[in-house]
Amino acid sequence: MAFKDRMKEARLKKHLTQEQLSKKIGVAKSTLAGYEGGNREPSMLTVSKIMDALEVDANFLWQDEMENNFPEKVSYDELEIIEKxxxxxxxxxxxxxYLLNRELDRQTQINHYHNGADDHSMSNHCNSTSENASDNVIFIDTYTQSASAGTGQYLDDDSFQKLGYPANRVPANTDFAVPVAGDSMEPEYSDGDIVFVERSEDVAFGDIGLFVLNGEGFIKMCDPKGLVSLNPAYSPxxxxxxxxxxxxxxxxxKL
Incomplete structure (x- = not known):
């Protein structure tokens, strides 16, 4: 991409028409069209106005012409992230x-599986806790759907993705994790929490468990009365x- 393409990319990302941008920088629409078509060259004063209007700098606009100085290209979306x-x-x-490192570790782990570097891990990753090479992050199979701490929510047994968590926050014997939705288990578990689960068909009375009732997932206390909420506003x-x-x-x- 050249200067003209980078300028057009930035204009479109700002949701500006050629006419709107031309008014901002004080040139005719046909002149701006010439800039984007590569038929005309703006003056340095006009370039300055373009950068102000599009909120970009010279490094972004001319990075392709200076490949030796900018071997890694930056898109407008990436530039916005940097500015934020x-x-x-x-x-x-x-x-x-932290989030970038966690996601990079997760992607590295996924690439590792997809490249067939560890066939054994590939065959078992859906049912196991996988520790990254870094001691700080553990990858856990996590439901993409929430389990309800409320009135019930559909829970698909196959809807997992592998996410990384701080190793010191994951309890021993964790098999998978699931997000919480609702307030029926407050104050212990709140909407948006991530809970860690040990897979078991035997949950004792008084323990908090993950249950599926008529296809809907519940996080509740096991009790002779049924599934009991910690929030007294909810009936068993x-x-x-x-x-x-x-x-x-x-x-x-929980996390």
Whole structure:
């Protein structure tokens, strides 16, 4: 891509027409069309106005012409991310850094599987906890759908993705993780929490477990009355012989 293409890319990302941008920088629409067509060259003053209007810098506009200086190309979307990152405080930057490293580790792990580097791991990764080469991150099979801490939510047995979590936050014996939806298990478990589950069909009375009742996933306390919420605003859910009921596992902790 050349200067003309980068300018057009930035204009489209700003959702500006040629006419709108031409008015912002004080040139005729036909002149701007000439810039984007590569038939005309803007003056340095006009270039300055273009950069201000599109919120880009010279490095972005001319990176393709200076490949020796910019071997890695930057798209407009990536440039926006950089600009937002610069506005963050140190805590925000550390948070983004952690997320980037976590996602990079996850993608590396996925590529490792897809490249067939470890056939044994490939055949068993859906049912096991996988530790990354880094001691700081553990990859856990995680439901893409939430289990309800409320009135019930459909839970698909096959809807997993492998996500990385801080190793020191994952309880021993964790088999998988699931997001929480609803407030029926507050104050212990809140909407948006991630809970870690040990797969088991035997959850004792008084323990918190993951259950599937008539196709809907519930995080509840196992009780002789049925599935009981910690939030007193919710009544116990009774289980009878007409129900399709299954115990999935025991909740070990949360993130």
């Amino acid at each position: 990152y610069r506005l963050l405080d140190n805590y925000g930057k550390e948070t983004i850094g 859910i009774k289980i009878n012989d007409d129900c399709s009921f299954k115990t999935i596992g025991k909740i070990l902790g």
